[in-house]
Amino acid sequence: MNRFEERLARLRAELAKTEAEAFYISGAPNVAYFTGKKGNDCALYVTQKEAFIITDFRYREMACELTWLTFWEWGTGRSTYDFINSRPEKTIGVEKDRLQLSVYLDLLAKCPEKKIVPLKDIVLELREVKDEYEVEATKKACAVAMKAFDHMCEYLRPGLTEKEAAAELEHFMKMNGADDLSFDTILITGAKTSYPHGVPGNDVIKKGDFVTIDYGCKVDGYCSDETRTVAIGSATQEMKDVYEIVLEAQLTACNNIKAGMTGKECDALARNVIEKAGYGEYFGHSLGHGTGLEIHENPRYSQNNNEPIKAGTIVSIEPGIYLPKKFGVRIEDLALVTDNGIINFVTAPKELIIL
Numbered sequence: 001m002n003r004f005e006e007r008l009a010r011l012r013a014e015l016a017k018t019e020a021e022a023f024y025i026s027g028a029p030n031v032a033y034f035t036g037k038k039g040n041d042c043a044l045y046v047t048q049k050e051a052f053i054i055t056d057f058r059y060r061e062m063a064c065e066l067t068w069l070t071f072w073e074w075g076t077g078r079s080t081y082d083f084i085n086s087r088p089e090k091t092i093g094v095e096k097d098r099l100q101l102s103v104y105l106d107l108l109a110k111c112p113e114k115k116i117v118p119l120k121d122i123v124l125e126l127r128e129v130k131d132e133y134e135v136e137a138t139k140k141a142c143a144v145a146m147k148a149f150d151h152m153c154e155y156l157r158p159g160l161t162e163k164e165a166a167a168e169l170e171h172f173m174k175m176n177g178a179d180d181l182s183f184d185t186i187l188i189t190g191a192k193t194s195y196p197h198g199v200p201g202n203d204v205i206k207k208g209d210f211v212t213i214d215y216g217c218k219v220d221g222y223c224s225d226e227t228r229t230v231a232i233g234s235a236t237q238e239m240k241d242v243y244e245i246v247l248e249a250q251l252t253a254c255n256n257i258k259a260g261m262t263g264k265e266c267d268a269l270a271r272n273v274i275e276k277a278g279y280g281e282y283f284g285h286s287l288g289h290g291t292g293l294e295i296h297e298n299p300r301y302s303q304n305n306n307e308p309i310k311a312g313t314i315v316s317i318e319p320g321i322y323l324p325k326k327f328g329v330r331i332e333d334l335a336l337v338t339d340n341g342i343i344n345f346v347t348a349p350k351e352l353i354i355l
């Protein structure tokens with residue numbers, strides 16, 4: 001069994017617990033989980049005995065190479081709905097979280113003999129705990145990203161715009177093994193660093209600024225995610241003090257998170273440090289999130305998550321303090337959760353770097 005067949009077996013075990021005889025999967029990352037390809041414009045139809053990939057001529061050759069799936073081609077007068085109507089299964093599960101509403105309405109209208117059942121997203125749950133291939137791919141992506149951070153420590157200087165610096169970072173990652181970006185690069189400077197998800201613009205990097213870089217790349221389909229905040233030329237005492245609080249919060253979380261704690265307990269490790277220092281109201285997001293084929297996956301390290309964190313999940317650990325109109329600091333690593341603690345994939349330095 002290859003890893004995709006193993007995943008299909010796990011999917012079937014979950015599917016058996018529902019009323020659905022087949023599962024129609026069209027969310028691109030969910031499709032990618034069973035194909036190892038990007039998954040755009042492809043769908044899967046999985047029963048207890050069979051598994052189909054449904055796509056068109058553009059992906060014909062690729063689809064035929066996926067020997068664990070049977071290819072069914074739409075286009076030239078036949079649609080996915082014809083395929084579904086040709087099948088013996090009566091009850092068909094669909095992804096509640098991922099199916100486009102128009103496709104759902106079409107399924108209801110064009111497949112009137114079928115019972116269409118929105119299911120909780122089984123595939124997202126399967127994707128939460130990573131296998132060895134996924135761990136290795138994530139590590140590779142983190143290694144490329146860390147090399148790019150070293151490069152940026154050489155490259156960043158006053159006079160560059162945020163967009164220029166972001167372009168350099170992205171180009172460097174692509175030239176050093178990245179297949180793609182994990183998400184739109186956040187590279188912001190000065191007072192704008194108080195925007196947790198600021199967008200790089202034409203603002204010019206100046207001496208005495210913080211620069212926050214939250215970025216990542218994909219290798220073999222898997223995302224890295226890392227944030228570092230550096231100072232350019234100098235930093236005020238307030239900047240240094242806030243940086244130290246965020247660092248202590250981040251290190252406290254890294255040193256204490258382990259499988260079995262709830263998402264809320266993990267979040268509290270960092271939040272308590274920041275609250276005690278008097279900056280609680282300036283840490284308005286959660287501590288972290290899972291990553292994988294997508295940049296935001298389960299589990300969540302948030303105050304709302306009372307579920308225990310599983311071993312084998314890959315999560316970000318990213319506290320921050322954001323002072324409007326002044327500056328912000330965030331430090332983020334990405335780590336594998338085990339029963340004994342975390343294995344941190346990001347080993348880039350975390351003490352304040354003044355370039």
Ligand SMILES: [Mn+2]
Pocket residue numbers: 225226316318332
């Ligand atoms: Mn993140």
